[in-house]
Amino acid sequence: MLALAATSVAILSVMALALARALKADTVYDRILGVNMVGTKTALFIAIMGFLNGRPDFLDIAIVYALINFIGMIAVLRFFEYTASEPDEDTQEKSK
Amino acid sequence: MILEVISTILLILGAFFSLTGAIGLFRFPDFFTRVHAASVTDSIATILIITGLILRTDFDLVAVKLLFILIFLLLTSPTASHALAKSARHGGLLTLAEIRESKKGDND
Amino acid sequence: MVELIDLVLLGMLAITALRVIFLKDLFAVVMLFGLYSFLSALIFVNLDAVDVAFTEAAVGAGISTVLMLGTLALTGRKEKANNHTALLPLLVVIITGAALIYGTLDMPPFGHPDNPAHQHVAPRYIEESPKEIGLPNMVTSVLASYRAFDTLGETAVVFAAAIGVLSLLGMPKPGGVAIDSGLKSHLVLRVVAKLVIPMTILFALYVQFHGDYGPGGGFQAGVIAAAAVILYALVFGLPLATHVVRPNFLKVLAALGVLIYAGTGVTSFFLGGNFLDYNVLASDPVVGQHIGIIVIEFGIGITVFAAMLGIFYGFAAQAERTNIQ
Amino acid sequence: MSFIVDYYNYWIVVFLMMAGFYIVISANNLVKKIVGLNIFQTSVFMMYISIGKVQGGSAPIVADGITSYSNPLPHVLILTAIVVGVATTAVGLALVVRIKRAYGTVEENEFEDKDALI
Numbered sequence: 001m002l003a004l005a006a007t008s009v010a011i012l013s014v015m016a017l018a019l020a021r022a023l024k025a026d027t028v029y030d031r032i033l034g035v036n037m038v039g040t041k042t043a044l045f046i047a048i049m050g051f052l053n054g055r056p057d058f059l060d061i062a063i064v065y066a067l068i069n070f071i072g073m074i075a076v077l078r079f080f081e082y083t084a085s086e087p088d089e090d091t092q093e094k095s096k
Numbered sequence: 097m098i099l100e101v102i103s104t105i106l107l108i109l110g111a112f113f114s115l116t117g118a119i120g121l122f123r124f125p126d127f128f129t130r131v132h133a134a135s136v137t138d139s140i141a142t143i144l145i146i147t148g149l150i151l152r153t154d155f156d157l158v159a160v161k162l163l164f165i166l167i168f169l170l171l172t173s174p175t176a177s178h179a180l181a182k183s184a185r186h187g188g189l190l191t192l193a194e195i196r197e198s199k200k201g202d203n204d
Numbered sequence: 205m206v207e208l209i210d211l212v213l214l215g216m217l218a219i220t221a222l223r224v225i226f227l228k229d230l231f232a233v234v235m236l237f238g239l240y241s242f243l244s245a246l247i248f249v250n251l252d253a254v255d256v257a258f259t260e261a262a263v264g265a266g267i268s269t270v271l272m273l274g275t276l277a278l279t280g281r282k283e284k285a286n287n288h289t290a291l292l293p294l295l296v297v298i299i300t301g302a303a304l305i306y307g308t309l310d311m312p313p314f315g316h317p318d319n320p321a322h323q324h325v326a327p328r329y330i331e332e333s334p335k336e337i338g339l340p341n342m343v344t345s346v347l348a349s350y351r352a353f354d355t356l357g358e359t360a361v362v363f364a365a366a367i368g369v370l371s372l373l374g375m376p377k378p379g380g381v382a383i384d385s386g387l388k389s390h391l392v393l394r395v396v397a398k399l400v401i402p403m404t405i406l407f408a409l410y411v412q413f414h415g416d417y418g419p420g421g422g423f424q425a426g427v428i429a430a431a432a433v434i435l436y437a438l439v440f441g442l443p444l445a446t447h448v449v450r451p452n453f454l455k456v457l458a459a460l461g462v463l464i465y466a467g468t469g470v471t472s473f474f475l476g477g478n479f480l481d482y483n484v485l486a487s488d489p490v491v492g493q494h495i496g497i498i499v500i501e502f503g504i505g506i507t508v509f510a511a512m513l514g515i516f517y518g519f520a521a522q523a524e525r526t527n528i529q
Numbered sequence: 530m531s532f533i534v535d536y537y538n539y540w541i542v543v544f545l546m547m548a549g550f551y552i553v554i555s556a557n558n559l560v561k562k563i564v565g566l567n568i569f570q571t572s573v574f575m576m577y578i579s580i581g582k583v584q585g586g587s588a589p590i591v592a593d594g595i596t597s598y599s600n601p602l603p604h605v606l607i608l609t610a611i612v613v614g615v616a617t618t619a620v621g622l623a624l625v626v627r628i629k630r631a632y633g634t635v636e637e638n639e640f641e642d643k644d645a646l647i
Contacts, residue, residue: 003104004152005205007145010111012212017118019216022239023223028231029127029184035235036180037121037134040173041114042246044145047165049249051149052205055587055595058254059161060411060419061261063168064428065242067404068266070172071431072238074393074438077183079231079273168403175396182390207534214541221548221568230560237564244571252588252599253578259611260574268567268615275560275622279629283558284636293555301547305540313535315584317597322583326600330589340591342601343608351605358609365616372623418590423612508612515619522626 001052008048015041032076039069103151110144113137126192127184135177142169206250207315213247231281234272241265254419255343258411262427267512270434274519278526338490339416339497347421348497352480355500356465359507363462366511369518375451376442376521390439397439404432412505413498422501426508434516442520451517454510461507465500472496538579545572559625559635563618570614577603 015038022034043065050056120133146166153159190198220240227233241264248257312319329346337345347355408429415421437445469480477484482496549572552565581603589601625635632640 003107003148007107007111007148008209010115011145012209014114014118016212016216017121019220019239021121022236023219025232027127027184027189028229029180029187029189030130031232031235032180033127033131033134033177034121035239036173036176037118037138038239039242040138040142040169042242043165043169044114044142045246046249047146047149047162049209051152053587055592056149056153056158057590057592058249058419058588059158059165060414061245061249061254061258062165063161063407064258064261064424065245066165066168066172067400067407067428067431068261069242070176070400071266071435071438072269073176073180074397074435075270075273076235077179077390078438079277080183080187168400171396171399175392179390179393211537214538218541218544218548221545224564224568225548225552230558233561233564237567240568240571244575247575248578251578251582252586253581253604253607254588254590256574256578256604256607256611259608260571263611263615264567264571268618271615271619271622272560272564275625278626279560279635283556283561284639290555293551296554297547297551300550301543304543304546308536308539308543311536311539314538314579315582316535317583317586319580321580321603322600326602329601330598334591342589342591342598343604346601346605347608355609358613361613362616365613365620368620369623372620372627419588423608427612511616515616515623518623519626 004048004052008045008052011041011045011048015045032073036069036073039065039072043069099151103148106144106148106151110141110148113144114141117141126195127189128181128191131177131181131184135174138173138177139170142166142173209250210247213243213250217243217247228283228285229281230276230283231273233283234269234276237272238265238269241268255341255421255424258419258424259427262424262431266431267427267434267516270516271519274516274523277523278519336490337493337497339494341416341418343419344416344421344497344501348500349482349493352469352496352500355504356462356469356480359462359465359504362511363458363507366458366514369515370455373518373522375514376446376517376524394439397435401432401436404435405429408432412501415501416494416497422504423508426505426510427512429505429509430512430516433513437516437520442517442524446517449513451514454514454517457506458510458514461503461505461510464503464506468496468499468503539576542572542576542579545575557637559628559637560622562637563621563625566621567614567618574607574610577607 018034018037018041022031022038025031025034043062046062046065047059050058114137117133117137120137121130124130124133143166146162150159150162153162217240220236220243224233224236227236241260245257245260245265248260329342329350333342333345334340337349339345408425411420411428412422412425415425433445433449436448472481472484473479475484482493483489485492485495546569549565549567549569552568553562556562556565581600583597583599586597586599587595589598589604628640629635632643634640
């Protein structure tokens, strides 16, 4: 039980860090990376939370998270493709 | 009992790896190394944590669902990172070494 | 523990919402909005609303984000600098917020079992619905049986919204030529998508028919099935997707779902019950309820699938058209 | 102290609601307005779900050994509200796309200026 609680706290702090990355990003790709990481970690967090609350039969939600996260990523990439011709200043300038 | 000990070890290891990944997200110098940090630790942490959780089930439907999540995440998460890095490359993002190179070129 | 997680997640949400206010890059705004939906779904899981979390994750985070990105591709991604003074809106917001917070002080404390909300109809749902309806998932029982008329209205609203979007944007013409998509070079993506799409459709079927026993149901299943086709359209191009699921077929499906739902109601009418009273559908009331719920959930699933996919087709068709020009 | 524990949930929800409200009335860009509307909407959902929560309760799906369940009624109301909310958002976004076609801009003051010219 203690291990589960510790893991959930760790995952929650990882989510907070990834969220910070998504909020304060150098480039647009960093932002997507942060959002993607929050998504995968949320799926794990829901799985752990099910065990913590003693009702692990709600794992379907974690599957939906993983799936929607993937589709969101693909949609973002497709969006870049449409807007590729537009000048994109913050990718070039700050690509440190 | 032994399963629980193994599961505890796996969970803690998984938590440790995901924390290192999150730190890497901030500490690495350029975007491609950051993708590397995020995606590699993502995969290993997912494997460790989900295996740790499977050991805590009674190996019934819950374990099957967890296995499904594991397969799904292992398929999609690296693919997403790969596609993102590729798209960043096409978008003209440079690695740190290349930025240094081009700066050197400017100075000459 | 629950309260602590709740507080942390709500804090994250508040920071995200604040950041959205100050961002000028609309693409980043939409990304953060997706994040906001994800986090709020997590809060719903934490507050025991698993069905709601399911819906929010699939609909709010998935479909909304895809549609907003589609709109941005058509309208441009930078917000122009705005020379309004921010003072008046800020004043309005602060006064309204203060009034609302003053109002919350009269509300019953959070999570207390004696709150008025838990006194009247909820105990009956919790105690009687497993016996009367025979389903473990009370949310499905209330949604599809006790409040079936309400849900019929909501299904009709989704159908009407799809009609509205299609009359504004139009459907893609079948038999279009695929424009060379940049995702063609993403070989890994194409292979993985081929693996993921069948799994997703299988999962949608599971959600549809397992919704009586666990979280899920017609609304969620419809959205997940639509998400599978949307993934196909995103990776392999819209013309191929419209070849698989034709736009005209979708129009028929959307109407069919509402008809199945309303038809169940009318059938119970003719069998001597009230509108949407499933007790008369079989000799045993509990079996009748079960049949009724499965049929109308199927109707909801079909309508939601067709409506969501139709809306996506509308936006995608606009994007393809402007890309060709 | 118990005062804060009793109400913090509602207060943060009110804060989120006001953040969404502020975006709706201050933003000039229609897409951003719709994002603000959605933030507002999600905060209302959270308000309902908070009301439905029972301390020590569990998700309203019958299982062995669980006696206290959270209130299922708000869940039903919000579940359908989410789907309807996305449907209406889609209509709003479709209108934005048409406005862009008709006026060439989605900034509120710009197309109002154009309206004034006609």
